[in-house]
Amino acid sequence: xxxxxxxxxxxxxxxxxxxxxxxxxxxxxxxxxxxxxxxxxxxxxxxxxxxxxxxxxxxxxxxxxxxxxxxxxxxxxxxxxxxxxxxxxxxxxxxxxxxxxxxxxxxxxxxxxxxxxxxxxxxxxxxxxxxxxxxxxxxxxxxxxxxxxxxxxxxxxxxxxxxxxxxxxxxxxxxxxxxxxxxxxxxxxxxxxxxxxxxxxxxxxxxxxxxxxxxxxxxxxxxxxxxxxxxxxxxxxxxxxxxxxxxxxxxxxxxxxxxxxxxxxxxxxxxxxxxxxxxxxxxxxxxxxxxxxxxxxxxxxxxxxxxxxxxxxxxxxxxxxxxxxxxxxxxxxxxxxxxxxxxxxxxxxxxxxxxxxxxxxxxxxxxxxxxxxxxxxxxxxxxxxxxxxxxxxxxxxx
Numbered sequence: 001x002x003x004x005x006x007x008x009x010x011x012x013x014x015x016x017x018x019x020x021x022x023x024x025x026x027x028x029x030x031x032x033x034x035x036x037x038x039x040x041x042x043x044x045x046x047x048x049x050x051x052x053x054x055x056x057x058x059x060x061x062x063x064x065x066x067x068x069x070x071x072x073x074x075x076x077x078x079x080x081x082x083x084x085x086x087x088x089x090x091x092x093x094x095x096x097x098x099x100x101x102x103x104x105x106x107x108x109x110x111x112x113x114x115x116x117x118x119x120x121x122x123x124x125x126x127x128x129x130x131x132x133x134x135x136x137x138x139x140x141x142x143x144x145x146x147x148x149x150x151x152x153x154x155x156x157x158x159x160x161x162x163x164x165x166x167x168x169x170x171x172x173x174x175x176x177x178x179x180x181x182x183x184x185x186x187x188x189x190x191x192x193x194x195x196x197x198x199x200x201x202x203x204x205x206x207x208x209x210x211x212x213x214x215x216x217x218x219x220x221x222x223x224x225x226x227x228x229x230x231x232x233x234x235x236x237x238x239x240x241x242x243x244x245x246x247x248x249x250x251x252x253x254x255x256x257x258x259x260x261x262x263x264x265x266x267x268x269x270x271x272x273x274x275x276x277x278x279x280x281x282x283x284x285x286x287x288x289x290x291x292x293x294x295x296x297x298x299x300x301x302x303x304x305x306x307x308x309x310x311x312x313x314x315x316x317x318x319x320x321x322x323x324x325x326x327x328x329x330x331x332x333x334x335x336x337x338x339x340x341x342x343x344x345x346x347x348x349x350x351x352x353x354x355x356x357x358x359x360x361x362x363x364x365x366x367x368x369x370x371x372x373x374x375x376x377x378x379x380x381x382x383x384x385x386x387x388x389x390x391x392x393x394x395x396x397x398x
Contacts, residue, residue, distance in 0.1 A: 010035055012376040014043045016207070018053060018072055019097065019180070019376075024391050025059060025067035044070065051076045052096065052375070059391050069391055072096050077375070078139050080125050081177075081366030083170055084146040084153070086197035087272030087321065089121065091128050092363035096371065098180040102132040103360055118153065122161035140374040141165060143366030145173040147198050149215070166369045170194060170362035171218055172209050174319045174355070175202030177365030180372065183356055189313040192355075193220060193304055194362065195322030195330075197271040199245050201307060202365075221245055223303040244299035246322055249292050250274035253281070256288045272321050279325045297330045301337035308338060308350055319355035320362070327354040 010033075017032050018024055024032070029040045047053040054073045058066035074095040083090045088107040092100055106124060129136055141164035144150045144157055154167035175192035178184040184204075192202040199221035203210040211217050221241035222234050229238025242248060250271055253261045261277045281289035304316060318327055318334065335352050342350065355361050 010039055010043050011046065014040065015047065015052065015072075016376045018047075018070055020182070020207075021391070022182070023056060023069045023071045025069055027067055028391050029070075067391065074099065076138065077371070078129070078134050079141060079143065079367040079370035079374075080128060080139065081143040081145070081173070081363040081368070081370070082121060082125070082157075083173070083360075083362040083366060084144070084150060085170070085272060085321065085362075086270040088270075089124075090360055090363040091124060092360055092367055093128050093132055093134065094364060094367040094371070096375075098177070098182075098364065098368050098371065100357075100360070100364060101134065102128055103363070104128055118156035118160040121157055125161060125163075139163065141370045143168070143173065143369040145170045145362050145366040145369075147171075147196065147200065164370075164374075166366075166373050168209075168366070168369055169200065169202070169215075169218075170196060170320075170365075171200035171220075172202035172204075172211065173363075173365030173369060174361040175204045175317070175365065176209065176368045176372070177357070177361045177363075178317050178319070178355065179204055179207050180368035181357075181364065184315055184317070187313070187315040189311055190315050190317065191218075191304075191307055191311060191313045192317045192319050192361070193300070193323075193334075194320040195246060195300075195318070195326075196320045196362075197246060199241055199300070199303075203311060203313075220303055220307060223306050225299050225302050240299055240303045244296040246275045247271045249278055249296050252292050253278045253289060256292070258286055258289045258292075259284075261289075275322055276325050282329075293326060293329045294333070297326075297333035298337075300330060301333045304334050305337050305341050308342070313350060314348065316350060316352045317355050318352070319358045321359050323354060324359035327358065 013033050014029055017029055026040050026044055030037045051073055053070050056069050056071050058068055074097045077096045079094055081092045088105055090105045093102045094100055125142060129139060144154050144165055144167045147170055149169050150167045154165040158165040171194035174194045175190055178192060184190050188206055190204040194200045201218035201220040203218050222239045224238045225240050226238035226243050230242045231237050232239035232242035258278060258281050260281050262274050278289050282293050318330055323330060331354050338350050357364060
């Protein structure tokens with residue numbers, strides 16, 4: 001028997017299940033949510049009237065009357081995600097399903113304050129929306145994410161843009177982007193390992209972000225990997241960030257005189273640009289660069305193993321600009337570590353993969369934060385969705 005769900009969350013729950021399923025019938029919704037058929041019909045009627053959902057055909061008959069299939073109406077609503085990083089700003093415009101309609105990047109180092117340049121950010125959001133031919137009236141808002149969370153910047157951007165702004169950290173946003181887009185499948189516990197100018201991890205439990213009591217859950221960069229290691233900015237010693245994070249890799253590459261790494265000739269550059277230069281040098285045959293990346297990958301894998309041991313996820317996704325350029329080194333290292341550490345553990349092995357959109361994942365996830373906040377704000381925590389929700393085989397209605 002399905003679980004009873006409070007009436008106030010029925011609309012959010014139905015929307016979320018339709019999003020996850022792709023296509024599903026009213027009876028399928030009732031089975032997946034535990035709502036009564038009458039409640040489902042009422043909710044669906046409202047969603048159809050609001051243009052958020054559309055009828056796309058009928059499922060193949062199994063003897064009775066063919067079931068009418070529903071899906072989200074992609075062009076009914078849109079959202080913009082903005083990711084502020086040391087290497088620049090990435091923008092992504094998505095439709096209601098989380099699919100990217102348009103994107104752009106504004107390179108160049110930023111100061112540490114994510115609230116900087118709100119007017120410029122607002123103008124670029126307008127240009128992105130107008131360039132895609134999207135009616136601004138259908139824009140739900142802006143998601144703004146950064147390594148530090150960006151709450152102050154959100155208030156400034158809201159004033160500059162005249163749109164609602166939702167803020168958060170980039171690692172959690174990356175995890176939400178994987179989930180909302182459907183790339184994570186029906187993962188019950190998802191860990192997104194994000195590598196940008198720093199290291200972090202976003203954790204989703206049944207699609208709901210786990211942020212901890214003080215919003216600091218997923219601090220992968222501050223997992224201790226060497227108790228006698230170098231001091232970290234957090235006050236501890238031997239944290240992954242200090243031992244083998246992107247900044248540590250770039251600093252070591254400069255000290256080793258790795259060719260092409262900004263800073264070796266007195267120039268300054270962002271961590272993300274320096275890390276990319278180390279990757280290029282490694283691909284070009286520089287042994288020192290390759291050794292530094294492989295060392296960083298091994299330490300990162302050990303820290304990921306710690307998270308896996310504590311959280312027991314079924315999926316780990318490597319994402320962020322760092323993984324977009326260096327995933328070929330980090331992915332096999334993480335897989336080897338997890339296979340060796342948990343080989344005798346009962347149950348299915350932890351899946352580990354590289355994000356399909358690693359370089360823009362936080363921006364896509366930031367847009368997903370807006371979609372989720374506006375459309376499924378009362379989603380029931382802990383709602384487990386069945387594996388095979390989608391009902392295929394539609395034929396035209398009429």
